[in-house]
Amino acid sequence: MLTVAQAFDRVIREVHPLRDQEQVSIPAALGRILASAVRGSADVPAWDNSAMDGYAIAAADLHGESDTTPQLLQVVMEIPAGVAPDRSLASGQAARIFTGAMLPQGADTIVMQEDTQRTGNQVQILRRPQPGAFVRRRGSYYQAGSPLLEAGIKLGPADLAVLATVQCCDVPVLRQPRVALVSTGNELVAPEQPLQPGQIVDSNRYILSALVQESGAIAQHFQTVGDQLSEVTETIAEALAAADIVISTGGVSVGDYDYVDQALQRLGGKLHFQSVAMKPGKPLTFATFEFDQAQRPVLFFGLPGNPVSAPVGFWRFVQPALRKCAGLKQGVGPDFVQAIALESLASGGGRETYVWGHLDWDRGHYQFRPAPGHQISGNLINLAQTNALGVLSCDRPQIRAGESMTVMRI
Numbered sequence: 001m002l003t004v005a006q007a008f009d010r011v012i013r014e015v016h017p018l019r020d021q022e023q024v025s026i027p028a029a030l031g032r033i034l035a036s037a038v039r040g041s042a043d044v045p046a047w048d049n050s051a052m053d054g055y056a057i058a059a060a061d062l063h064g065e066s067d068t069t070p071q072l073l074q075v076v077m078e079i080p081a082g083v084a085p086d087r088s089l090a091s092g093q094a095a096r097i098f099t100g101a102m103l104p105q106g107a108d109t110i111v112m113q114e115d116t117q118r119t120g121n122q123v124q125i126l127r128r129p130q131p132g133a134f135v136r137r138r139g140s141y142y143q144a145g146s147p148l149l150e151a152g153i154k155l156g157p158a159d160l161a162v163l164a165t166v167q168c169c170d171v172p173v174l175r176q177p178r179v180a181l182v183s184t185g186n187e188l189v190a191p192e193q194p195l196q197p198g199q200i201v202d203s204n205r206y207i208l209s210a211l212v213q214e215s216g217a218i219a220q221h222f223q224t225v226g227d228q229l230s231e232v233t234e235t236i237a238e239a240l241a242a243a244d245i246v247i248s249t250g251g252v253s254v255g256d257y258d259y260v261d262q263a264l265q266r267l268g269g270k271l272h273f274q275s276v277a278m279k280p281g282k283p284l285t286f287a288t289f290e291f292d293q294a295q296r297p298v299l300f301f302g303l304p305g306n307p308v309s310a311p312v313g314f315w316r317f318v319q320p321a322l323r324k325c326a327g328l329k330q331g332v333g334p335d336f337v338q339a340i341a342l343e344s345l346a347s348g349g350g351r352e353t354y355v356w357g358h359l360d361w362d363r364g365h366y367q368f369r370p371a372p373g374h375q376i377s378g379n380l381i382n383l384a385q386t387n388a389l390g391v392l393s394c395d396r397p398q399i400r401a402g403e404s405m406t407v408m409r410i
């Protein structure tokens with residue numbers, strides 16, 4: 001059986017980033033991956049402008065003996081934000097100016113209003129400013145044509161503000177991966193349906209659909225399939241034809257009704273592994289399909305049916321694969337941090353064990369508290385409101401309270 005690290009390497013090696021681009025508006029670019037580098041065609045700021053409400057002056061005009069000798073200047077114009085000054089400053093003159101307003105020709109310094117005394121159209125400068133004070137120089141934040149945002153980054157709220165500032169209104173982004181979801185199991189019903197004896201609700205569909213969307217991909221729902229080879233094969237074939245990545249749940253273990261691996265073989269998939277030394281999530285199939293007409297293989301993840309095993313398999317393998325597929329250049333994950341264990345933890349050893357719980361930042365370090373109740377792959381109830389998985393590696397199956405441990409953010 002492969003270790004988690006070996007299985008992860010196999011998966012990541014098979015992922016080929018999408019290259020198809022589209023253009024979207026700035027608001028629609030949130031969370032999307034930038035397809036090509038963006039450069040701005042104008043300086044930021046585009047004009048010298050004032051950082052304060054006060055007076056624009058020429059620093060050389062102030063020639064008092066000391067810093068505190070008041071200087072008298074003639075106020076010859078008023079410049080609010082958004083207005084181009086209609087004349088230049090001559091020697092001995094000042095312009096009344098407000099935050100964000102353009103400096104007039106001849107001015108190079110702003111004196112904040114608190115350091116002045118205005119009388120009629122004269123202003124006394126009470127304290128000598130540093131030359132250039134409170135001026136936001138043209139191009140001091142960004143120079144036209146220089147690198148701004150690189151390809152392969154995920155666009156966040158601040159990036160949208162930057163794109164807007166440089167007036168990049170059609171944002172080149174990569175197409176989002178399409179992820180097909182297939183639940184297998186005779187016992188599965190929708191949450192709206194009353195349960196007949198032996199039935200359970202298909203909860204995997206909900207958590208996986210949300211995780212796919214949260215990862216920046218498009219979830220495509222296929223019908224829930226019963227445990228019959230023909231049905232499983234047919235639906236997986238349809239899903240493979242429609243998506244970049246297919247995720248199934250259930251039917252990957254050794255039971256008589258577990259048909260996913262057989263279906264994959266029938267469909268000509270290359271099965272890279274069928275189990276991983278991890279808990280939960282040991283039965284986990286990873287396959288690839290090469291189709292003549294496609295530019296890249298379609299990836300298939302057969303996640304185990306247990307309602308915690310399925311998301312743990314997703315977080316550990318599928319999410320990084322999805323991020324790489326989406327074109328993200330850095331930080332595909334998983335995202336590990338070191339944290340203090342707030343409770344003692346133990347695993348049976350042999351399989352790398354993932355414990356779900358809560359990661360917090362407290363007085364200078366992370367701390368991890370396992371979710372109370374049964375840590376067992378059939379119990380998804382205490383998975384609610386968790387945000388991390390504590391990792392018990394095979395060579396460190398026990399961790400005492402107060403010790404440092406590896407935790408994966410989810």
Ligand SMILES: Nc1nc2c(c(=O)[nH]1)N[C@H]1C(S)=C(S)[C@@H](COP(=O)(O)OP(=O)(O)OC[C@H]3O[C@@H](n4cnc5c(N)ncnc54)[C@H](O)[C@@H]3O)O[C@H]1N2
Nearest residue numbers: 183185201202203204250251252253258304305306307309
């Ligand atoms: N003899 C063995 N039996 C099992 C082994 C093993 O090594 N030898 N491994 C166990 C482990 S570990 C896991 S995990 C499960 C994986 O089973 P499958 O992937 O074949 O999944 P199913 O048998 O179809 O279902 C397992 C379990 O999960 C529930 N389930 C299935 N789908 C959903 C869904 N969409 N939403 C919520 N719950 C779901 C299903 O009802 C079962 O209870 O195999 C063990 N057995």
Ligand code: MOO
Nearest residue numbers: 280281282309377
């Ligand atoms: O691997 Mo199973 O997911 O432990 O329950």
Ligand SMILES: [Mg+2]
Nearest residue numbers: 251253255258
């Ligand atoms: Mg089974």
